[in-house]
Amino acid sequence: MIRKYLAERLSWITFFTFLHLFIILVAYLDSAIPVKPIMYIVFLSLIMFCIFLIFRYKKETHYFKLLEAREDNLDLSNLAEADSPFERIIECSIMNQTELLKQTAEKSQMTLEQEKDELLSWIHEVKTPLTAMHLMIDRLDDGMLKSHLTYEWLRIHLLLDQQLHQRRMPFIENDLYMENMNLETIIFDEIKTLQSWCIQKGIGFDMQLEVTEVLSDAKWLAFIIRQLLTNSIKYSENTDILIKSYIHDEQTILQVKDCGRGIESKDLSRIFDKGFTSTTNHRDSAATGMGLYLTKKAAKSLFLSIDVLSKPGVGTTMTLRFPKRNDFVNITSM
Known part of the structure; x- marks a missing residue:
């Protein structure tokens, strides 16, 4: 996190360093400005800047550390509380995105459930003509034709049965009777x-x-x-x-x-x-x-x-x- 913070504040650190180097350069070129007092001021300024940087690091990274440690889910109860204006912008964006994802997930779940119910209904409806077809095949006199049709009927029956059980599989615990x-x-x-x-x-x-x-x-x-x-x-x-x-x-x-x-x-x-x-x-x-x-x-x-x-x-x-x-x-x- 320290490396990331320094990378984030690199432009400010660069500007601060350049500014003080510029002041030293001006004092060195202008004989009317004493160099030693300027160097002393720059040194004190550098110490104060380092202390300020350490203080701001703890304050500015606290919120982001909590975000990094947060579980990736749609639960907003463990979302860190924002303190600064920029943190509030991030918090607002996360909350809006989460609510949008929740609504999308609910719609997708409803659509999936509807499609599953429609497929189960279709499978049950197909079973009726399939049963009638089996009775019609049983009345055939041609043994070879009857054998081939029965085999193809069985293939359809097994595929439908497999599809039916596949759709019921996620809720198998509700369907068990030992x-x-x-x-x-x-x-x-x-x-x-x-x-x-x-x-x-x-x-x-x-x-x-x-x-x-x-x-x-x-x-x-x-x-x-x-x-x-x-x-x-x-x-x-x-x-x-x-x-x-x-x-x-x-x-x-x-x-x-x-x-x-x-x-x-x-x-x-x-x-x-x-x-x-x-x-x-x-x-x-x-x-x-x-x-x-x-x-x-x-x-x-x-x-x-x-x-x-x-x-x-x-x-x-x-x-x-x-x-x-x-x-x-x-x-x-x-």
């Missing part, structure tokens, strides 16, 4: 939804469920399992997907293991990042990079952890770890 549920029922319901896709790709399921009951939120757990299954189906062909549950170290473990194309080791640490698809198959336009990102966020809210093991050309294993029984107190207290 209860004991049948894990097998949730998994079978999700497999049934994805059945047409699995038939088209020649994919089957090997179920090894030693644990069939868990404590969690049914809707969001179903969403997590749906994302894990769709991710395995998307990158697998003509193979079985192993779904396994068991107890390890007092924790319920759910694994989804496929024999698909796998994930490169350099991509493993990034697969849960928002918008990340792949560095190996970067031209894959079907991938959105949102499925696993939303899965990770939902799992965190349910106190679940997700681990991934994968090897290119061998397959991928997604491991979902439920909390220990002693940790359920944290969940049920929500």
Whole structure:
């Protein structure tokens, strides 16, 4: 701050120095003016100027030190009180800018909320013709046409479902309801939804469920399992997907293991990042990079952890770890 203050007052210091050097020069050139008394006066003036400079430094920098230490937010309660006219100008400018930013932020928040509500409403409205379309597809006699239409219908359904959960994600804590549920029922319901896709790709399921009951939120757990299954189906062909549950170290473990194309080791640490698809198959336009990102966020809210093991050309294993029984107190207290 001292260096900044001296830089701010450099013109005044330069002028003061030049003025006194000019007085000394005049006394030296004019024989009628005694040099020694002038040098003495200049010396005293210099001492007084230094004392004045130190005093003004403390007074003038106090306000700016408080501004520098202030948190960068819209809270004006911790704004330093101005003493000088220039400080009042700064204070007035900060207050006006803050009020303008608050109004802009409120308008943006209102617009965002309105757009979110409109999108949620649109998604719910689209579900009605989508359901009617599914009933119409079921009445088709052409098996090949029915299979292709069902697959495309499923893609639209999954995209809408993902968008719906993405919009609800910021308020997931308000939507949770923890209860004991049948894990097998949730998994079978999700497999049934994805059945047409699995038939088209020649994919089957090997179920090894030693644990069939868990404590969690049914809707969001179903969403997590749906994302894990769709991710395995998307990158697998003509193979079985192993779904396994068991107890390890007092924790319920759910694994989804496929024999698909796998994930490169350099991509493993990034697969849960928002918008990340792949560095190996970067031209894959079907991938959105949102499925696993939303899965990770939902799992965190349910106190679940997700681990991934994968090897290119061998397959991928997604491991979902439920909390220990002693940790359920944290969940049920929500």
